[in-house]
Amino acid sequence: MGADREGGARHRPVRAVAYATCGVVLLAGCASMPDTGDLRDVESTPRQDTQVRVFAMPPREDAGPGEIVQGFLEALTSDDPNYDTARKYLSAEAARKWDPERSTTVLANGPGTAEDNQTGGREDSGNLTYTLVGSRVATVDAQQAYSPAEGPYSRKVHLSRDPKSRQWRIDALPAGVVMGKSDFQRNYMSVNKYYFASNSPAVATGQSATVADPVFVRKRVDPMTQMVRSLLDGPTNWLGPVVRSSFPTGSALQKGVSSLTPDDQNKLIVPLNDRASRAGSGKCAEMATQLLFTMQNLTPAVDSVELQGPSGKRLCELNDDQAVKRPEYLYFLDGKHQMVRIAGATSTSAVPVPGALGTGDRELRSVAVSRDEHTAAGVSIDGKSLYVTELASGASLGDPVVQSHGATTDDRLTTPSWDSHGDLWVADRDRANPRLLLLEQGAGRPVEVQTPELSGRMRIKDVRVAADGVRIALVVEKDHKQSLLVGRIERDEKAGEQPVVTVRGQRSTTPGWEEVTAMSWAGDSRLVVVGREQGGVLQMRYVQVDGSAPDGLAPAALPGVKTIAASEDDRVPLVAYSDDGIVRLPSGGQWQTVVKEGSAPVYPG
Structure with missing residues (x-):
């Protein structure tokens, strides 16, 4: 039932779904x-x-x-x-x-x-x-x-x-x-429909980030038309406060349109009513983007979409001709707690990253790399200090951008996390002053993020922000039990002032679990989690942001997992730090050792 599928289209790796009526x-x-x-x-x-x-x-x-x-x-x-x-x-x-x-x-x-x-x-x-x-x-x-x-x-x-x-x-x-x-x-099956982040800056391409909104549709009752209607109806209530649709209010399929199928050129023609046809060319391109991403998450049989107005007037067309940029490197800490990287999905040759985190004398506990792979953040080995520097030769480390006063290393800074807008997130686990912090563009005075729905006895143990910058995964602990929550990030921005940032709508993605030891985003609406259910054994499993169970098999078993790293592009292999060192899981294969000495692996994000 997973909305993030393997194989398929280039924009959103998807899994083919058959709908032929064989009997x-x-x-x-x-x-x-x-x-x-x-x-x-x-x-x-x-x-x-x-x-x-x-x-x-x-x-x-x-x-x-x-x-x-x-x-x-x-x-x-x-x-x-x-x-x-x-x-x-x-x-x-x-x-x-x-x-x-x-x-x-x-x-x-x-x-x-x-x-x-x-x-x-x-x-x-x-x-x-x-x-x-x-x-x-x-x-x-x-x-x-x-x-x-x-x-x-x-x-x-x-x-x-x-x-x-x-x-x-x-x-x-x-x-x-x-x-x-x-x-x-x-x-039923889960399919992502796509909207745009409404209250966040544009990404480097000049377009707003797309955000996946998973819904369940009936598998064999014309799911393509179901998904188009669902997309036009707008986002779900949970996601609605942080996304926008480019379809004008009142947009719908033309009267009499009962079923949509792609033609023999894999083009899906979508006849829209007069409300939708009033959008300008820029909005039409965004509408087509939403449709194409949604259809390609459903099936790889759609290569392009054409939007039509009344009387068959062609409004715009979008082709799937953009290559998805995969992460260039896998990053981790070597045996000396210095930051290194490996190029490609099969290499085992690690080299120090350029700049102070790879060639300096600062020992690190965890790292994170910006999604453009130009900047890195590192937490000192004692967990007290967070540093940010460019990944460039000669780049200096500078002073810490955040410091924790927690009594022990487990009561200090979590692994940091970057979103696609260049903002850096980290939690301070100091029992006397627990905080979730945001550094805009990885610099400046940290913004203390409000979490009104977390009770005083809940403490954030781990943080991963989604690439879109409007969803965040939090491992929280209460009464010595951990759970994985996904919330939406709401921003109230005023010119010349620090934004007011709040995480709301936290919902559990691991109902029935009593321990979560590691997690990472592993798709547009999917995470990979290491933990245990009530009375169970430690396991690794994929979970959906809405708490449903994805279709397909769980990753191969791996003993002694301490951290896990994945990419939103699920064609990139899983990587973990375990008793065997840094290991990775090729598609359809078994875990393979990358290096014996190493820890804290991460992909950009």
Whole structure:
């Protein structure tokens, strides 16, 4: 279900997704159900091949109330685009009012059903109530945004017998749909849609940074058109305060457009309404950028997008002709705690970086390199001092830009982190004065970042800011347990004054974990994390920023992991510092030793 996929397009490495209809599987929505109050599980539908579309059977004549409830629940897991079959299990009024797009509730197993004893269990009453029960795993809201959830699920479903037809139908039910986790994984997938950072400076190219906004769409119900509509509807509520869309308010597909597919030249033509067609050429190019990045995260079958206005007027076109710039070097500390670097993904030859961090006498504990690879930051080996200098011959170290007064090395500065705007982030773990700090362009008086949603007993242990500069990953500790939170960065800027910077909306990406020892961004909406679940063993796993589990396998096991380094470009191999020294993980391979003596590996960022 991961939105960051392997292989595929050059802008956003993606994984191919097949949508061909190779066959039809009928769900037998007519399994019998006893009329007693015993609890029964509705078995989750067996996992199907992703190319097979699954449809449900309508209710049979004279089906009992138990059959109606179970048939309806099974119809919710089918690939029926508008849930037309599921509506056949409802009364006319209920079918009209029911809104399946309002939410999706994901349970650990398929929903259990029990007849409500208040009705006395008598069919001859003409009215029966069933209770749907289960253990919640997650919810997907009307914006298709995923949120982990826990706790019991219990909802009422009421049935009545039509006095004329004598057929049982559901006439009252909760909004949305409900299904087990395995059905959810079969039916839905996570895809990134893209917006622009709204309250941050432009990157070096002159364009604002793009920000991934993951949503869940139904895999085999025209996901391309779903994603275009979702993009036009705007960002999810969580991300909305820090991003903007270049599509004018009211932008939509033209009336009558029901499905979008790329042509034989891999071009996707998107007919837009009059509101969207009023945008100027610059805005149109940004609109096309949002669409192209979104489509390429869904499938590599799109090489270009063309936006059209009413009457087929061509507004603009964008081709995928830009090469993605990969990191030039991997950086780490050698056995003497000096900063070195290795070029390429296969080299094992490390050389000192130019400038004071590579050739001076200052021993370092951790380092970070700006995303343009022109500047580096280093924390002294005692954790007290943060230095910033250019990666250039003759560059001096200068005075520390931040100092910590923590009592021990573990109570001092974290590994620093750069965003794509050239701003530097670091946390001071001083128990007497814990702070999250931002240095604009890596210099000047540090800005103390506000974290109002972190209680006084929570302490930041590690920091990684996303390349877009509007999302930040924080490892926080409370009562000797660590969790990984992702928050959005909100800035209030006034001319001539330091900005007011606040991290809000922190949400856990590791629900159920009790320890997080290392983490790194590993894609536009994905991180790689080292830690352990409650009562579990140390493991390495990918997680999504919304707390969902990505599709695909976890990285190969690696004992003794101390730090992990990844790139937003997931074609670059993972690198770790472990008991074996600096090691890296080639795509599809096993961990390989780079150097025996070394620590604190990082890619730019």
